[in-house]
Amino acid sequence: MAQVIVTFKVMPTGTDVDLDEMGNEIKKAVNSVRMSREPIAFGLVALNVTVVMEDEGGQLDAAEKKITSVSGVASVETTEITRAL
Numbered sequence: 001m002a003q004v005i006v007t008f009k010v011m012p013t014g015t016d017v018d019l020d021e022m023g024n025e026i027k028k029a030v031n032s033v034r035m036s037r038e039p040i041a042f043g044l045v046a047l048n049v050t051v052v053m054e055d056e057g058g059q060l061d062a063a064e065k066k067i068t069s070v071s072g073v074a075s076v077e078t079t080e081i082t083r084a085l
Helices: 019-030 059-068
Strands: 003-012 034-041 044-054 073-083
Touching: 003 019, 003 059, 019 034, 019 044, 019 059, 044 059, 059 073
Parallel strands: none
Antiparallel strands: 003 044, 003 073, 034 044
16 A cells, blocks of 8 residues: 655644644654644744655544644644655
8 A cells, every 4th residue: 555645734722822742742643754833823823744644545534633632733634645655
């Protein structure tokens, strides 16, 4: 089975969320390989989380649920999916 590289945009519940702590919890939940910050507006910053996973049914939804379960996460959006070579 092939692997895919998926990027999620993770929005915090507010500007008072500790992004370092939230990022560490997300790394534990989904084994992220890269994480970056993206300023949105008025001090709100999103995390772009990149994960490598198997291209199997249900893997994407399971990863989104794991990220959503982390404290401080308001929403998760899949922004990019690329097949790994």
